Amino acid sequence: MDKYFKDERDVAMRLKYQILRDDFTRAGEASSKIKKVLKQLAIDATVIRRAAIATYEAEINLVIHSEGGTLEVYIKPDCIEIYVEDDGPGIADIELAMTKGFSTASVAVREMGFGAGMGLPNMEKVSDNFVIESEVGVGTNIKMTVRYI
Amino acid sequence: MITVNDLVANYDFTKLSAETLNRTIENAYSCDLLSWVMAKGKHNTAWITVQTHNNILAVAALLDFACVIIPEGIKVDTEIIEKANEQEIILLSTPLDAYHIFKILYEAGIE
Numbered sequence: 001m002d003k004y005f006k007d008e009r010d011v012a013m014r015l016k017y018q019i020l021r022d023d024f025t026r027a028g029e030a031s032s033k034i035k036k037v038l039k040q041l042a043i044d045a046t047v048i049r050r051a052a053i054a055t056y057e058a059e060i061n062l063v064i065h066s067e068g069g070t071l072e073v074y075i076k077p078d079c080i081e082i083y084v085e086d087d088g089p090g091i092a093d094i095e096l097a098m099t100k101g102f103s104t105a106s107v108a109v110r111e112m113g114f115g116a117g118m119g120l121p122n123m124e125k126v127s128d129n130f131v132i133e134s135e136v137g138v139g140t141n142i143k144m145t146v147r148y149i
Numbered sequence: 150m151i152t153v154n155d156l157v158a159n160y161d162f163t164k165l166s167a168e169t170l171n172r173t174i175e176n177a178y179s180c181d182l183l184s185w186v187m188a189k190g191k192h193n194t195a196w197i198t199v200q201t202h203n204n205i206l207a208v209a210a211l212l213d214f215a216c217v218i219i220p221e222g223i224k225v226d227t228e229i230i231e232k233a234n235e236q237e238i239i240l241l242s243t244p245l246d247a248y249h250i251f252k253i254l255y256e257a258g259i260e
Binding site: 024025027028029031032035045049052053056057060112113114116117118119122125 | 181182183184185187188192198200202203204205206207208210211212213236
């Protein structure tokens, strides 16, 4: 897997959102705003859909699992890059976390329909390139690339 | 072609939100796990869910669903209805359960 790094070249537009831990009332808002911008730019519907799924799952993960973090989108001539960074707690076993159906979400969160263990697998599925790095006690960084073709 | 309007006009569905119901329904889906819906949901879907918190609005908006159907007479908070209006998402309420909703949608031509 590639190393996580922010590729600042050829960025036509940048979007950045702060996502707070446990903020269920606003969860999904950042993704909705991102989708609106992509729509205004007349980006292909399939690409928008994949980017929407990627940003939504990332946003929900930040709300449910992280201490809070950021969701950033770089719109480029040939792709959309999505960067997700949080302030912890970090993932001990990434392979396990990437397994469909595995979740550490609480019962209360599951009752709301979250925590199906599909977030990370969905994010990987819709991305042309998916990079995840995590350190326990430090945080998790994810980069997702959705290409236009 | 069936629209949300047809459902409300001809069957036991009540509009909770949105100005116009002029959306075509092409698919039907029922699931309460949001990530599952995100993975499987298609464009112009009538989505049946018992979840009534505001995240269903995000899912419906992101996947461009035709409408969200809250079955079995489950109550929806006015706060959620207001948010649905703001986001122009069609919420419907019905006393029917998922099976009977699917039956109606099937008979109405969604196969």
